Amino acid sequence: MEKLNKVSLCAGVLVSLLTICAAVDTIAANQTLKDGDTIVSAGDNFELGFFSPNNSNNRYLGIWYKRISTGTIVWVSNKENPIRNTSGVFKLSSDGRLLVLSGGDTVIWESKSAYSSRVYPVAQLLDTGNLVVRDESSIDQENIIWQSRPSNDICVRYGLCGPYGTCSNNNSPACSCLQGFETKRPQEWFILDWSGGCRRIMSLDCNYGEAFNKISGMKLPDTRLNSWYNVSMTIGECEMACKRNCSCTAYASLDINSGCLAWFGDLEDMRENSGGRDLYVKISASRLTDSQSYKPMNKKVIKVVLSTSVSFLVVCLIVALYTWRKKKRSSILIRKG
Incomplete structure (x- = not known):
């Protein structure tokens, strides 16, 4: 009898372990995921949980590549409404809605769902990086209540190219x-992990001189990270303010033609956009290309230079001719004498 009890106990533990392992990618109705906990897709490719971008204390619920140690984010839920501390909780309600809560009961973000009373919902992180809410009895696409809009637009992934990197769907690779x-980290870029981003070729030196590289058609960097704005400044005043502040890394107009928007840290989440804005990135003045640093000479200056050069040549010819004739006359007199 005792042996039978031990067998039953072992079987129960084994079943429990198998249940836990099987549910590592799934959240059941009314189950909560606290900040610091994560779920992982079956193939260990993607992970879901709370994270903070570089140089920020804001917390977001997101999905990222698990195999990339630095965490390339592919989806963010509460992008417009970050949590200011680690009190965040993620849960699936019994009516099929995904909820991000802060401080216990404050709803920060929620999903919409086509709920049916006949459905018993579970949330599952698939190995494609897609988070789906489905009926727990089926994984058919017809029974998916909600899913997180995988897109062919790779640049929608938050911070894909890391600090000072910009994304373009028209380029291969997408990040530069x-x-x-x-x-x-060139080795990581070679395997298409761009999350490490870029670094300055030449560091800034306020005492040496700095300039701004104008980049047109850009989705501006994330303004939630170390940014500042002033609605009354002109774009010229904005440039001077950024140039005087050693911590300022870039600026742009707040609106199309007025205001000042400046950044004071790494520039994150940029992409090329045909309808985008002009971004002025601070760099060392010596890094400007010849085409940017070259300024055509004034026409009056060109005329003065040309006229001076011609006059100098004429004078040289006259002097040379005079010297030649004088030498020739001297030689004739010597022969006659």
């Missing part, structure tokens, strides 16, 4: 460094 910057 801004002018004046280079990849921080």
Whole structure:
């Protein structure tokens, strides 16, 4: 009897362990996921949990590549409403809604769902990086209540190219460094992990001189990270303010033609956008290209230079001719004498 009890106990523990392992990618209705806990897709490719971007204390619920140690984010739920501390909780309600809560009961973000009373919902992180809410009895696409809009637009992934990196769907690879910057970890970029971003080729030196590289058609960097604005400044005043502050890394107009928006840290989450804005990134003045530093000479200056050069040549010819004739006359007199 005692042996039977031990067998039953072992079987129960084994079943419990198997249940836990099987549910590592799933959240059941009314189950909560606290800040610091995560779920992982079955193939160990993606992970879901709370995270903070570089140089920020804000917390977001997101999905990232688990195999990349630095965490390339592919989806963010509460992008417009960050949590200011680690009190965040993620849960699935019994009516099929995903909820991000702060401080216990304050709803920060929620999903919409086509709920049916006949459905018993579970949330599952698939190995494609897609988070789905489905009926726990089926994984058919027809029974998916909600899912997180995988897109062919790779640049929608938050911070894909890391600090000072910019993304373009028209380029291969999609990520590249801004002018004046280079990849921080080239080996990782080779395997398409761009999350390490870029670094300055030449560091800034306020005492030496700095300039701004104008980049047109850009989605501006994340303004939630170390940014500042002033609605009354002109774009010229904005440039001077950024130039005087050693910590300022870039600026742009707040609106199309007025105001000042400045950044004071790494520039994150940038992408090329045909309808985008002009961004002025601070770099060392010596890193400007010849085409940027070259300024055509004034026409009056060109005329003065040309006229001076011609006059100098004429004078040289006259002097040379006079010297030649004088030498020739001297030689004739010597022969006659």
